[in-house]
Amino acid sequence: MPNLEHQSSEQRLEALHEAMETGSLSRVKRMLNAMHPAEIADLIEASPRGQRELIWEMTDPDNEGEVLIELSDDVRGSLIEEMDTGEILSTIKDLDYDDMADFLQSLPDALITQTLAGMDRQNRIRLEAVLAYDEDTAGGMMDTQTITVRADVSLDVVLRYLRRQESLPSHTDNIIVVNRYDRYLGILPLSTALTSQPETLVVDVMETKQQPIQADTASQQVARLFEDRNLISAPVVDENNKLLGRITIDDVVDVIREEAEHSVMSMAGLDDEEDLFAPVVISARR
Numbered sequence: 001m002p003n004l005e006h007q008s009s010e011q012r013l014e015a016l017h018e019a020m021e022t023g024s025l026s027r028v029k030r031m032l033n034a035m036h037p038a039e040i041a042d043l044i045e046a047s048p049r050g051q052r053e054l055i056w057e058m059t060d061p062d063n064e065g066e067v068l069i070e071l072s073d074d075v076r077g078s079l080i081e082e083m084d085t086g087e088i089l090s091t092i093k094d095l096d097y098d099d100m101a102d103f104l105q106s107l108p109d110a111l112i113t114q115t116l117a118g119m120d121r122q123n124r125i126r127l128e129a130v131l132a133y134d135e136d137t138a139g140g141m142m143d144t145q146t147i148t149v150r151a152d153v154s155l156d157v158v159l160r161y162l163r164r165q166e167s168l169p170s171h172t173d174n175i176i177v178v179n180r181y182d183r184y185l186g187i188l189p190l191s192t193a194l195t196s197q198p199e200t201l202v203v204d205v206m207e208t209k210q211q212p213i214q215a216d217t218a219s220q221q222v223a224r225l226f227e228d229r230n231l232i233s234a235p236v237v238d239e240n241n242k243l244l245g246r247i248t249i250d251d252v253v254d255v256i257r258e259e260a261e262h263s264v265m266s267m268a269g270l271d272d273e274e275d276l277f278a279p280v281v282i283s284a285r286r
Helices: 008-022 026-032 037-045 047-056 063-069 073-080 085-092 097-104 109-117 123-132 155-165 190-195 217-230 251-266 280-285
Strands: 149-152 176-180 184-189 234-235 243-248
Touching: 008 026, 008 037, 008 047, 026 047, 026 190, 026 243, 037 063, 047 073, 063 073, 063 085, 063 097, 085 097, 085 109, 085 217, 097 109, 097 123, 109 176, 123 243, 155 190, 176 190, 176 243, 184 190, 184 234, 217 234, 217 251, 243 280
Parallel strands: 149 176
Antiparallel strands: 176 184, 234 243
């Protein structure tokens, strides 16, 4: 049999089921650790209900949040039913805020309230900023973690500021330039910050042509903007041009993939959020 990374999804599923049937749990764990969270989610959804719990229990805790957000609503809900608020918080703590928001929006209102109450104030405020918008808008897609600078500082100051950060948000290709009131002014490409003279002021090299995306812009329109402008990331603002967050290319890929999956499932007469292994009576009602 080919190595795991060279196997098709069907081969991986077959190998995983074989390992579970033979009781080789250490092998199951090794296989899962070698997979991307999205692949684990696919395996969970393609497995009968009785085997899902075992796959989930054997999944590395560091990957659980990423796995959950890749699952359909029905399958995710069946796993969450067995989790308390503390377990939910532990699972989603390392997710981007847009992914956290997507996850929470699939929960019952009471559980959303409990989960938010268990967060520290800063995380709760950032998450509530995303939850304030429909999930199918730019505001619902955005991540509130951004790197911003003022226009009147030098690039030397910018670079020293960046070095003090433990890490940069994923897909950071630009630094967003704002005024003292957090109004969007433009972007400073990282490449420009790294290759220009240290004494140069941000205002002299920042780019102002890239227009921010309004928070109420539909997700499909956001995807088209990214495609038309070849964007990796884009700032999101409110009606007063105040910076709210940013959208990155991985968020847009999710939108495109979900649209494609919805089209395929619709042609087959299925709901893309439905659990295909749900009891027959429940599925028939749908």
